[in-house]
Amino acid sequence: MNQNQIDKLISDGVFPSSPKERKLVETHISWVILCDQYVYKIKKPMHYSFLDFSTIELRKHFCERELELNRRFTENVYLEVLTIHETNNRYRIGGEKGKIIDYALKMRKLDTKKQxxxxxxxxxxxxxxxxxxxxxxxxxxxxxxxxxxxxxxxxxxxxxxxxxxxxxxxxxxxxxxxxxxxxxxxxxxxxxxxxxxxxxxxxxxxxxxxxxxxxxxxxxxxxxxxxxxxxxxxxxxxxxxxxxxxxxxxxxxxxxxxxxxxxxxxxxxxxxxxxxxxxxxxxxxxxxxxxxxxxxxxxxxxxxxxxxxxxxxxxxxxxxxxxxxxxxxxxxxxxxx
Incomplete structure (x- = not known):
């Protein structure tokens, strides 16, 4: 995905459980969307000497890798990897309809006051x-x-x-x-x-x-x-x-x-x-x-x-x-x- 697609996903996209809150937190390598109960992390399409998210296949792989690795020391926080679909210029996380354009890692939202x-x-x-x-x-x-x-x-x-x-x-x-x-x-x-x-x-x-x-x-x-x-x-x-x-x-x-x-x-x-x-x-x-x-x-x-x-x-x-x-x-x- 690109920045324009992320903005559109947040403004009028379809999320699991239809959250009211959709807040974007941007890191150097990811878009993180904070919702009511869950967090959706989407990797940016970039390529550095130490990191390669340049293709949709690689982004899927590293979403799955992040899920697997973090489950070693967390329980019921890193939940699943979901497809992101496009249908008629509208974006949806999860489901089966439309063209798969990217992947998102779904996580349970935790209280940031406890960081x-x-x-x-x-x-x-x-x-x-x-x-x-x-x-x-x-x-x-x-x-x-x-x-x-x-x-x-x-x-x-x-x-x-x-x-x-x-x-x-x-x-x-x-x-x-x-x-x-x-x-x-x-x-x-x-x-x-x-x-x-x-x-x-x-x-x-x-x-x-x-x-x-x-x-x-x-x-x-x-x-x-x-x-x-x-x-x-x-x-x-x-x-x-x-x-x-x-x-x-x-x-x-x-x-x-x-x-x-x-x-x-x-x-x-x-x-x-x-x-x-x-x-x-x-x-x-x-x-x-x-x-x-x-x-x-x-x-x-x-x-x-x-x-x-x-x-x-x-x-x-x-x-x-x-x-x-x-x-x-x-x-x-x-x-x-």
């Missing part, structure tokens, strides 16, 4: 919430498929990719930030050269698994039972990672929200249920993974600043870049590389 990032901002996440979440994630990781083949040093190129943003960041923040990025890339390379053997040992030991891949506070509900959702379906390599890389994202996110106490509590309880960090070298790797996750957030926000429609959005994105570069370098400095 973890919202609750953290309101200081409504308790230690008990964190302990339950740590136990839930550990149990999922224990069950997850073990990955025994992985290019463990690919993370070096992924980290260094932020160098492409150096000139833009230096020009729009401060020349010093260009130097900070140069230092971070050198420090990352040095760390990975030193700890390559550890990465390979962890791969052989079964610590690389098919997990969530995008585990942060916006992708977790506390209802009050913890409910992760929206894992990465479009690229297996982003999901088949070291479990410390996975939990480092959540812990970095909590650090960025000013809740290092919750971050420390989470990893302590997680490690108690699934001992994935057994020695000082593992601890340093965990800190490195937090730096890597901050690096990705800095890069994404730099790209957002580049494409911002107005000065306000650009300034907001640049402020995030500044914050995450600070986190990234702070983690690396603590490693005494």
């Amino acid at each position: 973890m990032d919202v609750l953290v901002a309101k200081n409504e996440v308790s230690e008990a919430n964190i302990e339950k979440l740590a136990e839930r994630i550990a149990e999922f990781h224990i069950r997850a498929t073990i990955i025994y083949e992985n290019a463990v040093l690919d993370i070096k190129d992924k980290f260094n990719d932020i160098g492409k943003e150096k000139e833009f960041i230096a020009q729009n923040l401060n020349p010093d930030y260009g130097h900070l990025l140069e230092w971070a890339i050198k420090a990352s390379n040095s760390f990975l050269d030193t700890y390559e053997k550890l990465l390979r040992e962890r791969l052989d030991a079964g610590f690389f698994r098919d997990v969530h891949g995008d585990l942060h506070t916006r992708n977790i509900f506390l209802l009050p039972e913890p409910l992760p959702f929206d894992c990465i379906e479009f690229n297996d390599a982003y999901r088949q990672i070291d479990i410390l890389n996975e939990v480092a994202f959540l812990c970095m996110d909590l650090d960025a929200l000013g809740r290092t106490d919750l971050s420390d509590l989470f990893i302590e309880h997680y490690n108690r249920h699934f001992p994935a960090m057994g020695n000082e070298a593992d601890r340093k790797l965990f800190v490195y993974y937090k730096s890597y996750r901050a690096n990705i957030r800095a890069k994404v926000n730099s790209l957002r600043a580049r494409s911002a429609d107005n000065k306000g959005d650009k300034a907001k994105a640049l402020a995030e870049v500044k914050k995450y570069i600070g986190l990234m370098n702070g983690y690396l400095e603590s490693l005494d590389i």
Whole structure:
């Protein structure tokens, strides 16, 4: 589908259960339509180096893949994949009449007030919430498929990719930030050269698994039972990672929200249920993974600043870049590389 068709679907299209509410939330790669009781997610027809939704067959495949993967840790939330039909220039989700023009993933609508990032901002996440979440994630990781083949040093190129943003960041923040990025890339390379053997040992030991891949506070509900959702379906390599890389994202996110106490509590309880960090070298790797996750957030926000429609959005994105570069370098400095 395209933007005009999505607009028409929302304005006068036919949905299952005839909802009164039809609110569009647009992400970089999807259209998400919030209705009274259900949510319908439609993938945008796009093709990047890391993602291919360019054909209707691929969009169907990845809708089905998203359904399958998210059902590993949710129950009665990811419901079914539905066809989208066109008849006489009118669009319908579900049914059998008309030409099939796309596919939608149907999900149960959950209370956004219970998203973890919202609750953290309101200081409504308790230690008990964190302990339950740590136990839930550990149990999922224990069950997850073990990955025994992985290019463990690919993370070096992924980290260094932020160098492409150096000139833009230096020009729009401060020349010093260009130097900070140069230092971070050198420090990352040095760390990975030193700890390559550890990465390979962890791969052989079964610590690389098919997990969530995008585990942060916006992708977790506390209802009050913890409910992760929206894992990465479009690229297996982003999901088949070291479990410390996975939990480092959540812990970095909590650090960025000013809740290092919750971050420390989470990893302590997680490690108690699934001992994935057994020695000082593992601890340093965990800190490195937090730096890597901050690096990705800095890069994404730099790209957002580049494409911002107005000065306000650009300034907001640049402020995030500044914050995450600070986190990234702070983690690396603590490693005494």
